[in-house]
Amino acid sequence: MTQGALAGRLAAIVASVERRLAERQARRPEAVLERAVEEVLAREPRRSLAAALAGGRRRPVPAVIAEIKRASPAAGRLAGAGGGSFDPEGQARAYVEGGAAALSVVTEPDHFQGDVADLGRVRPLGLPVLRKDFIVSRYQLLESVLAGADAVLLIARIVPPRLLARLVRAAEEAGLEPFVEVNDRRDVEAAVAAGARLIGVNHRDLDTFTLDPGRFAELVPLLPEEAIRVAASGIATPQRARELHALGADAVLVGEALMRSGHPAGWLRQLAAGAGGGAP
Numbered sequence: 001m002t003q004g005a006l007a008g009r010l011a012a013i014v015a016s017v018e019r020r021l022a023e024r025q026a027r028r029p030e031a032v033l034e035r036a037v038e039e040v041l042a043r044e045p046r047r048s049l050a051a052a053l054a055g056g057r058r059r060p061v062p063a064v065i066a067e068i069k070r071a072s073p074a075a076g077r078l079a080g081a082g083g084g085s086f087d088p089e090g091q092a093r094a095y096v097e098g099g100a101a102a103l104s105v106v107t108e109p110d111h112f113q114g115d116v117a118d119l120g121r122v123r124p125l126g127l128p129v130l131r132k133d134f135i136v137s138r139y140q141l142l143e144s145v146l147a148g149a150d151a152v153l154l155i156a157r158i159v160p161p162r163l164l165a166r167l168v169r170a171a172e173e174a175g176l177e178p179f180v181e182v183n184d185r186r187d188v189e190a191a192v193a194a195g196a197r198l199i200g201v202n203h204r205d206l207d208t209f210t211l212d213p214g215r216f217a218e219l220v221p222l223l224p225e226e227a228i229r230v231a232a233s234g235i236a237t238p239q240r241a242r243e244l245h246a247l248g249a250d251a252v253l254v255g256e257a258l259m260r261s262g263h264p265a266g267w268l269r270q271l272a273a274g275a276g277g278g279a280p
């Protein structure tokens with residue numbers, strides 16, 4: 001189903017996603033989800049992530065997709081790291097107060113301690129909600145609508161180009177906006193061929209989980225002018241977000257720095273004020 005040549009750690013993540021997916025598919029047929037999706041979309045139209053980020057290059061500061069990430073393979077536990085329990089809605093409210101344009105929620109449970117129910121917990125706050133997971137099938141797209149997502153991450157690295165194109169179309173047909181993440185030139189070609197409008201350049205190497213801070217600058221000239229360009233991962237300070245904006249990012253996607261910050265609204269306001277500097 002997915003890319004045959006996935007390396008060790010990424011392959012392990014995708015394998016556990018596929019195992020859980022097969023269990024859910026066996027319990028609940030896709031046709032049942034399809035009917036439920038129609039009802040949800042009739043009741044609750046989706047919000048546009050693209051509209052929230054469009055034109056970011058021409059604004060004084062980039063739009064921010066602020067992420068709820070409970071843990072990650074690279075960083076370990078991030079939510080409630082100080083010992084307290086984690087309140088995803090409270091965290092998202094701080095992002096809204098700080099002026100975030102959209103919310104991202106990492107939902108993968110085994111390696112990121114994610115919870116798909118967080119999508120529904122933050123949806124009432126009114127911003128477009130991006131589901132970040134390892135999507136390899138249409139079934140997960142339907143689940144994403146039902147859980148409260150407006151947009152879904154599609155990682156070019158983990159699926160062959162033809163499946164990527166099918167998932168982009170299937171996401172749109174399900175009422176979702178596809179956000180295609182790229183790591184290298186080959187991924188960019190696949191994203192463009194798939195018709196992606198929202199493209200995220202991830203600084204994190206998905207095989208080694210190490211960060212390559214030069215990746216956005218390297219790949220941005222290959223992105224179509226009309227694409228909405230997002231720089232993602234390893235953005236530790238407002239100053240770094242401004243540098244990526246100067247390189248042509250409409251938006252930045254920030255997870256760990258906001259999760260670790262004692263004052264995420266302040267972090268975001270510092271970016272909006274153009275103050276830059278270290279992490280608040």
Ligand SMILES: O=C(O)c1ccccc1NCC(=O)[C@H](O)[C@H](O)COP(=O)(O)O
Pocket residue numbers: 067069072073074075106132202204206209232233234235253254255256257
């Ligand atoms: O975060 C990880 O360690 C990770 C490892 C393997 C695949 C994906 C991973 N992260 C998903 C993301 O895309 C990031 O959460 C997102 O770009 C935010 O990055 P950061 O600001 O560095 O938390």
